[in-house]
Amino acid sequence: MKSSMYNLFVPIDESEYVLYNFLNDSALIVDEDMKLCIEKGELNSSISNQSVKETLLNCGVIVHDDINERKLYLYRYNIEKYAPSYSLFIVLTTFACNLSCPYCYEGSGEILNSSMDEQTLLKVIDFIKKTTHEDGTREIAIKLYGGEPLLCLDSCYAISKELSKWGDENNIKVNIVLQTNGTLLNENAVRLLTPYLAAVEVTLDGPPESHNKSRCYKNGDGSYEDILRNISLLAGSKTSILLRLNVENSDGLGLLLDNLDKNGLKSWPNLSFYTAHISYYDLCEFFTNDELCLKDINTVLEIRPSLLRVIYEKGWQSKYHMYNMRKQKLVSCNNEKRGRYVVDPLGDIYKCVFTAGDKAHRVGVIKDGGVEWNSAYYDILTRNPLDMEGCADCVYLPNCGGGCASRAFLNKESFNASYCGPIKRIMSKRILLYLKEIYPEKFSRLVI
Amino acid sequence: MKSSIYNICIQTDGCNSIIFNALKGTSILVDSEMKTAIESNSLEMICPEDLFTLVDSGFLVEDDLDERNVYAFEHNQNKYSTDISSFLVLPTLSCNLSCPYCYEDSLNISRSRSMDRNIAENVTNFIKNQVMENHSRSVVLGLYGGEPLLESDLCIQIAESISKWTMSRGLNYFSALTTNGTMLSQETFDKLRPFISSVHFTLDGPEEEHNKMRFYKGGRGTYSDLMKAISLAGESNIHLTVRIHIGDRTGQGDFAKVLGDLEAIGLRGRPRTYLYFMPIEPKDECFNTSSKKSLRRKLKNIELLPCIWNMARELGWGESLHVDAGQEHSLLPFSRLPCGFLKNGCYVIDPSARLYSCPSVAGIERYSVGSISQDGTAIWLPSYYDAITASPTDATACKDCSHLPLCNGGCPVRPSSAQEPDGCHLKEFYNKKILTHLAHKYPTLIWGT
Numbered sequence: 001m002k003s004s005m006y007n008l009f010v011p012i013d014e015s016e017y018v019l020y021n022f023l024n025d026s027a028l029i030v031d032e033d034m035k036l037c038i039e040k041g042e043l044n045s046s047i048s049n050q051s052v053k054e055t056l057l058n059c060g061v062i063v064h065d066d067i068n069e070r071k072l073y074l075y076r077y078n079i080e081k082y083a084p085s086y087s088l089f090i091v092l093t094t095f096a097c098n099l100s101c102p103y104c105y106e107g108s109g110e111i112l113n114s115s116m117d118e119q120t121l122l123k124v125i126d127f128i129k130k131t132t133h134e135d136g137t138r139e140i141a142i143k144l145y146g147g148e149p150l151l152c153l154d155s156c157y158a159i160s161k162e163l164s165k166w167g168d169e170n171n172i173k174v175n176i177v178l179q180t181n182g183t184l185l186n187e188n189a190v191r192l193l194t195p196y197l198a199a200v201e202v203t204l205d206g207p208p209e210s211h212n213k214s215r216c217y218k219n220g221d222g223s224y225e226d227i228l229r230n231i232s233l234l235a236g237s238k239t240s241i242l243l244r245l246n247v248e249n250s251d252g253l254g255l256l257l258d259n260l261d262k263n264g265l266k267s268w269p270n271l272s273f274y275t276a277h278i279s280y281y282d283l284c285e286f287f288t289n290d291e292l293c294l295k296d297i298n299t300v301l302e303i304r305p306s307l308l309r310v311i312y313e314k315g316w317q318s319k320y321h322m323y324n325m326r327k328q329k330l331v332s333c334n335n336e337k338r339g340r341y342v343v344d345p346l347g348d349i350y351k352c353v354f355t356a357g358d359k360a361h362r363v364g365v366i367k368d369g370g371v372e373w374n375s376a377y378y379d380i381l382t383r384n385p386l387d388m389e390g391c392a393d394c395v396y397l398p399n400c401g402g403g404c405a406s407r408a409f410l411n412k413e414s415f416n417a418s419y420c421g422p423i424k425r426i427m428s429k430r431i432l433l434y435l436k437e438i439y440p441e442k443f444s445r446l447v448i
Numbered sequence: 449m450k451s452s453i454y455n456i457c458i459q460t461d462g463c464n465s466i467i468f469n470a471l472k473g474t475s476i477l478v479d480s481e482m483k484t485a486i487e488s489n490s491l492e493m494i495c496p497e498d499l500f501t502l503v504d505s506g507f508l509v510e511d512d513l514d515e516r517n518v519y520a521f522e523h524n525q526n527k528y529s530t531d532i533s534s535f536l537v538l539p540t541l542s543c544n545l546s547c548p549y550c551y552e553d554s555l556n557i558s559r560s561r562s563m564d565r566n567i568a569e570n571v572t573n574f575i576k577n578q579v580m581e582n583h584s585r586s587v588v589l590g591l592y593g594g595e596p597l598l599e600s601d602l603c604i605q606i607a608e609s610i611s612k613w614t615m616s617r618g619l620n621y622f623s624a625l626t627t628n629g630t631m632l633s634q635e636t637f638d639k640l641r642p643f644i645s646s647v648h649f650t651l652d653g654p655e656e657e658h659n660k661m662r663f664y665k666g667g668r669g670t671y672s673d674l675m676k677a678i679s680l681a682g683e684s685n686i687h688l689t690v691r692i693h694i695g696d697r698t699g700q701g702d703f704a705k706v707l708g709d710l711e712a713i714g715l716r717g718r719p720r721t722y723l724y725f726m727p728i729e730p731k732d733e734c735f736n737t738s739s740k741k742s743l744r745r746k747l748k749n750i751e752l753l754p755c756i757w758n759m760a761r762e763l764g765w766g767e768s769l770h771v772d773a774g775q776e777h778s779l780l781p782f783s784r785l786p787c788g789f790l791k792n793g794c795y796v797i798d799p800s801a802r803l804y805s806c807p808s809v810a811g812i813e814r815y816s817v818g819s820i821s822q823d824g825t826a827i828w829l830p831s832y833y834d835a836i837t838a839s840p841t842d843a844t845a846c847k848d849c850s851h852l853p854l855c856n857g858g859c860p861v862r863p864s865s866a867q868e869p870d871g872c873h874l875k876e877f878y879n880k881k882i883l884t885h886l887a888h889k890y891p892t893l894i895w896g897t
Contacts, residue, residue, distance in 0.1 A: 064830070071833040078837070079792060082528035085583035136531020138585050171618055338525065375510065378517035382524070 001043045001053075001062050005069050008395050009035050010428040012446055020431050022398040023069060024060030025328050027435060038062070073398055074386055077330045081381075084339030086139040087132050090353055091124060091159060092116075092344045093144060093152040099181050100218050101205075105283040105354060109147050112357045116155050116345040120366070124343055125162050127366045132172060135339045139173040145353065147345075150184035153192065160196035177201060177242075181215065182227035190233045199240040202231055205278065206247050207255035214278075228263055235268045242321075243273035250306035257314045266316065274321040275307055283354055287410050294422035301426070301433055308437075325434040332401035336380060351380050352406050361406060379415040380405050388418040396423055449499070449508045451489050453515050456850050458879050468882045470853040471519060472506030473773055473782050475886060519784070519853055520841045526784040527836070530582035530793035535575050536590040537606060537797050539563045539599040541811045545628055545670065547652075547662050549728055561811070563799040568602050571797055572609045573824025579619065582793050586620035591644070592807060597631035600640070607643035624648055624687075628662065629677035630670050637680055646687035649678055652728075653698045654705040661695070679713035688715070689722040694752060703756055707763050716764050723768040724777040725756050734787070734808065734859045743873040750779065750880050754888040773889070779881040786856040790835060795826075803828075805835050805861055835861045845872060854878045 006022040009030075017035055019028045030038070037046040043062055047053050056062045063069060093116050097109035106112070116124070132140050142163060144156050160176050167174030175198040182202040204227065205211040212222020234241050247253040253275065265271055277300050281292055304323075311320050331337055335351050342350040344357055347366040355361035363377035385391040385402030394400075402408075403419035411419060429448060436443040454471040465483045468475045478486070485493040486507060494502065502508045509515060540562035543550070563571070579587050589610050591603045607623055614621035624646040632647075651674065652661040659669020681688055692706055703725070707716075715721055727749040733742065757771055773780045785791060789806050796804040798811045801820040809815035817832035840846040840857025849855075855874045 066830045068830060068834065071830075071837045074837045075833045078524060078528045079530075082524050083530045083582065083792065136529060136585055138583065338529075375513040375517070378514070378521050382517040382520040 001057075002065055003038050003041045003043065004060055004063050005393070006395055006398055007038060007061055008427070008431075009039075010431055012432070012443070018431060018435060019061060021060045022328075022396060023073060025326065025398075026059035026061070027431070028055070028059055028061065070386055070392065073330070074384070077385070077401065080331045081337050084135060084137060084337055086141055087135045087137045087339040088141045088143070088334075088341065089128050089131075090143040090145050090342045091149075092146055092342070092356055093149045093155040093159075094147040094345055095357060096151050097146060097148040097181070098151065098183060098217060099148070099215055099223060101215050103214070103278050103280050105286070106147065106357070113147075114345045115147075115152050116347075120345070120347040121155050121158060123347055123366045123368065125159060127343070127347075127371055128159075128163060129166055130370065131341065137339060138171075140167070140175070142174065142176045144176065144178045144180075146179075148181050148184065149178060150180050150189055153184075153189055156189075157192045160193055164196045175199075181223065182230050183217075183223050185230040185233065187233060194234065194237055194239045197239045199242050200231070200234060201242040201244065202227060203244040203246060204256065206245075206252040207259055210248075210252065211256075228265075232264075234270070235264075237270060239270065241268065241271045243271065245273050245275050246278045247275055247303075247307070248277075249303055250310045253307055254310045254314065257310070257316055261314070266319075272319045272321055273316075274323065277303075284410075287354075287404075287407050290422050294425060297422060297426050298429075301429060304433065305437070325430055325437075329399050329401050332385075332403050332405070336383070336401075336405055338381060349377075351377075355406050361409070376415060383416055385418065388416065390420070391418050396427060399423075399427065449491055449503065450511055451486050452507055452509050453848065454519075454850050454853055455486065455507055456879065456882065457483060457487060458883060460883075466883070466886065467507060468886075469506045470851055470878075471515060473780065474505040474507070475882070476502075476505065476507065516841060516847065520839070522784045522853075523839065523841065523856070526791070528792045530584050532586045532588055533575075533579045533582045533584040533793045533795075534588035534590065535578075535795050535797060536592050536789075536807055536810075537571060538592050538594060538799060538807075538810055539568070539596050539602040539606070540594040540799055542598050543593060543595045543628070544598065544630060544664060545595070545662055546665055549661070561799045562599050563602055563801075565602070565605070567799070567801045568605055570801055570820050570822055570824050572606055574795075574797075574801075574820045574826065575606075575610055576613055577824050578793075578795065578826070579614075584619070584793065586622065587614050589621070589623035591623070591625045593626075595628055595631065596625060597627050597636060600631070600636050604639055604643065607640065611643040622646070624689075627677075628670065629674035630664070632677040632680060634680060637684075641684060641686065644686070646689060647681045648689045648691065649674060649681075650691045650693065651706055652693045653695055654702045654709070657695060657698060657702060661693075675709060675713060678710070678715070682713060682715055682718060682721075685720065687720045687722070688718070689724070690715070692723065692725050694725055694727045694749065694756070700755065700759055703759060704763065707760060707765060711763075715768075717767065721768045722770060722777075723760065723765055724770070725753060725760075727752075734806070740873050743877055746877055747880050750877075750884050753779065754884055757888065771888075773885060779885040779888075780854065782853075784853065784856060786840070786858050786860065790860065792836060803832075805832070806859075849875075851875050851878050854881075 004021055004023065008020045008022065009017040010020065011017050015032055017030050019030045037043065038061060095106060095109050095112035095114055100108040142159065144159065149156050156178065164174050176196050177199045178193065178197055179201045185200070203215070205214045208224040211224045215223050217223060231241055245253065245256060247256065260266065277296060279286055279296050285292055311317055334340060335342070340351065342353050342356050344350065348362050349364035349366065349371065350356045350361055351363050352361065361376065362374065363380065364371050364373040383402065383405055385397060388402050391397055391402050400423045403421055403423065405415045407421065408417040408419040409415050432446065432448050436446055436448065452469055452471065454469055456468045456470055458466045458468065460466055463480050465478055466475055467478055467483070467486060485491065491499065491508065542562060587610065589607060591607065596603050603625065611621055611623070623644045625640065625644050626648040629649050652658040655671040658671045662670045664670065678688070678690065690710065692703065710716065757769055760769060770776055771778045774782045788794070789796060796807050796810050797820065798804065802813065802816040803818040803820065803826060804810045804815060805817050817835060818826050818828040821827055838860035840852060843857055846852055846857045851874060855878060
């Protein structure tokens with residue numbers, strides 16, 4: 001027997017620790033003696049109680065001598081990376097937008113503003129069909145994205161109609177999601193698209209007053225009322241409505257939920273929501289400034305308990321998608337996996353929505369005869385954290401996967417490098433908050 | 449632009465050479481000037497038109513492209529993707545024949561063990577669980593042994609269950625029975641037929657040769673019984689694969705005789721009929737594939753194949769041969785894996801529900817990499833993770849080798865004692881394969897030695 005490489009001890013008071021195992025995603029409470037035993041690997045001599053040993057083994061805190069946990073990690077990492085259960089195509093029909101949100105990482109469609117032309121559109125549809133066959137997946141997700149995708153309603157319609165038909169003919173499940181600001185979702189768009197759409201995702205920036213300050217038209221007018229009126233066209237339809245509610249604190253969320261209730265949204269059976277936080281700095285800072293990222297993550301974690309309280313108090317819990325803090329990250333980002341594609345209006349392919357349009361991050365080009373991948377594609381796909389400096393022996397690896405490849409590229413000029421970001425500084429807090437959330441009585445006195 | 453690291457240059461005569469690109473599977477005949485230009489990266493010597501052709505075919509690549517990553521990507525994609533899940537089930541290790549070359553004998557496998565019905569139930573549950581976990585679109589079931597038809601009821605039980613289940617889920621299903629043919633009665637075939645897609649038979653040459661090698665325990669040869677079985681299966685529209693062994697003494701005339709017998713039972717021109725020729729290989733061939741001794745034997749066999757193919761083609765069997773580059777039975781199949789079995793989503797299952805990475809060691813517990821529990825889930829041993837995560841891109845001898853996309857590093861689970869005792873001799877082997885393949889495909893080109 002030996003101790004796992006992936007044990008982290010987080011102190012909860014003077015004498016006790018949460019022992020979290022990253023590879024096995026398990027948690028135990030241990031005292032100082034047990035901590036020392038496990039840290040020193042004195043397992044046979046010090047732990048005589050068979051049932052204690054069994055528990056430690058089941059939790060992956062101790063492992064058999066012949067197990068190479070790095071290989072176990074690599075095996076699971078590669079399966080996640082190379083055996084996708086579905087293919088994802090995020091299609092940017094246009095970079096242009098009719099709003100001018102101050103925090104927009106795409107510059108509100110004023111830096112890049114091209115839209116997909118008809119010829120490119122046909123090539124993109126063809127690319128999706130061929131690539132799905134090559135990926136061997138039974139299910140695909142298409143996200144219509146932008147800019148504001150509904151500025152190109154014809155493209156959205158062509159993609160949705162053609163690929164839904166193709167999915168039916170080929171026994172492939174096709175889920176299409178429209179990510180829109182909601183201002184152009186008029187009766188015509190709803191009539192054309194809803195037969196094919198699984199969901200429409202719309203963002204609200206807090207209660208009307210604050211929303212109208214940030215999500216406004218180019219002339220400065222607010223969009224809240226228009227959005228609510230438009231999404232009501234979908235109320236009760238078979239297309240789901242997913243609201244992203246950007247909130248600063250629980251007061252803002254409370255006011256927003258009250259307003260939605262007043263407008264009748266609480267009774268829509270096809271409506272659900274999740275909460276998020278706006279980063280008020282530009283993309284480059286987001287990718288290169290750890291301190292700003294850390295500040296954001298801390299804010300999200302800190303306001304989480306109070307947001308939950310408001311949601312329950314106001315009776316919205318059945319519609320709430322709670323962010324799963326427990327999620328393991330064997331691969332650092334869903335988009336780093338095989339079978340994930342971001343296609344911009346020019347037919348260029350990226351691995352990340354945030355970098356779409358920036359040719360330094362381009363991984364391929366859709367051409368007449370098919371797709372031409374470049375070195376970045378292979379570099380990202382063959383990225384192996386066990387080969388990256390600092391990762392092979394890192395206790396956090398199974399929850400980080402080597403970090404964001406785009407950040408690594410921006411900071412270290414290579415996709416094949418690690419990027420820790422604030423992960424090490426946030427993980428203990430996240431573990432404790434999670435445990436406090438699911439075992440409130442046990443951790444009632446714990447201050448995080 | 450720069451030259452690909454996977455260009456293999458083989459001199460054909462005094463002034464011409466073949467350059468074969470192992471990653472793309474392309475080949476080009478060049479004069480010494482072009483050869484030098486490509487090999488020494490002196491691309492300014494090449495005219496724009498030729499440059500375009502060389503880039504298009506992968507002989508030249510972009511400066512920033514690390515082709516090792518392209519290979520690693522393709523290797524991993526082949527190894528880990530599970531659009532197909534495949535299961536090779538051995539319902540029994542017993543056999544009614546005593547073929548002298550059978551590897552199962554030499555490995556001292558206990559020949560009396562068969563699967564019991566409960567284990568067969570666990571195995572079918574495991575198959576279903578695993579297909580769902582793998583998100584596969586297709587399921588391949590192989591029934592293998594020993595002689596699987598000694599347990600024909602088990603074969604039917606498993607194949608029927610999986611066939612019906614895949615149909616209810618809208619999954620593709622393909623199943624293959626590998627049999628010595630001696631136990632395939634009409635009744636057994638009729639019962640199995642709805643649930644199997646293909647039958648795989650083996651012939652050891654013409655009647656006289658075959659009967660010396662494949663005989664019943666008492667010594668009686670199996671040739672005529674086997675022909676009856678092939679004929680019986682051939683009357684249906686099932687896929688038929690006939691493997692014909694090349695023995696040390698089998699000559700051209702012998703193959704013609706076998707083909708004549710197969711023609712007599714109606715196989716020539718029959719759709720869905722696949723024919724391939726294979727040298728009989730030593731029991732531990734996979735483990736010693738890069739040794740000098742193995743090389744000499746292999747080089748000889750490679751020379752034989754094109755002659756046999758040509759003869760088969762002249763006799764009207766062209767449609768049943770699948771020997772073009774990239775096809776399963778060709779000299780250059782272009783797989784990115786050293787072995788089709790050591791792959792995520794591929795499982796070899798013995799009668800005790802133990803799991804293996806290789807059919808030739810199935811039944812020997814010390815080689816097992818896991819087992820199927822009663823609830824139909826796999827319990828893997830550390831050796832499974834060692835074997836599956838082993839990558840030739842990590843091996844010093846392989847990672848920069850121009851031939852890597854052809855050989856893929858060889859069997860990663862072979863005992864360390866069998867690893868290149870006298871260095872790797874596979875380059876010569878693959879060069880021979882390339883030339884033989886090209887000579888067969890383009891017979892009008894004039895070759896040097």
